[in-house]
Amino acid sequence: MEEKKVLERLQRQCARMEYCVSDIRRKALKAMEGDADAAERIVASLVKDRFVDDRRYAAAFAREKSALQGWGPVKIRFQLRGKGVSDEIIAEALQEIDLAKAASKLDKLAAERYRLLKDDPQCRLKLLKALLSRGYGYDEVEAAVKRVMQTQD
Secondary structure, eight states, X not given: OOHHHHHHHHHHHHHHSOOOHHHHHHHHHHHTTTOXXXXXXXXXXXXXXXXXXXXXXXXXXXXXXXXXXXXXXXXXXXXXXXXXXXXXHHHHHHTTSOHHHHHHHHHHHHHHHHHHHXXXXXXXXXXXXXXXXXXXXXXHHHHHHHHHHHHHO
């Protein structure tokens, strides 16, 4: 496909939704049928014109995953690293998370899961495991489990 057409198509996509550099690089490489030099020129143009910005992407990703999916900072960091975002940018993005809302979301997740597991003899262990898999730190999870088990019993 012609480089200019691919660039215009990717500009339209980036105008509708945030992408990180690695995602756009993959899309450009596929559209250019493996021509790495052309794909890099397209990516460089998109970055220069601020269609793609890892800082903006990481901040939006962290806010969205924390607020909507209830992900903790550990899982968000892991996912952003997988996308090739630098640790410095990830640290900035994690500052975007509203800690009060994240704690409230963790408590809500703990309460929902507790209702499902309360009759299970391994309730506490399974609750810890479920919340840790959401990407929260052990201390946060343990405190949330204690709170939910005290209030629900």
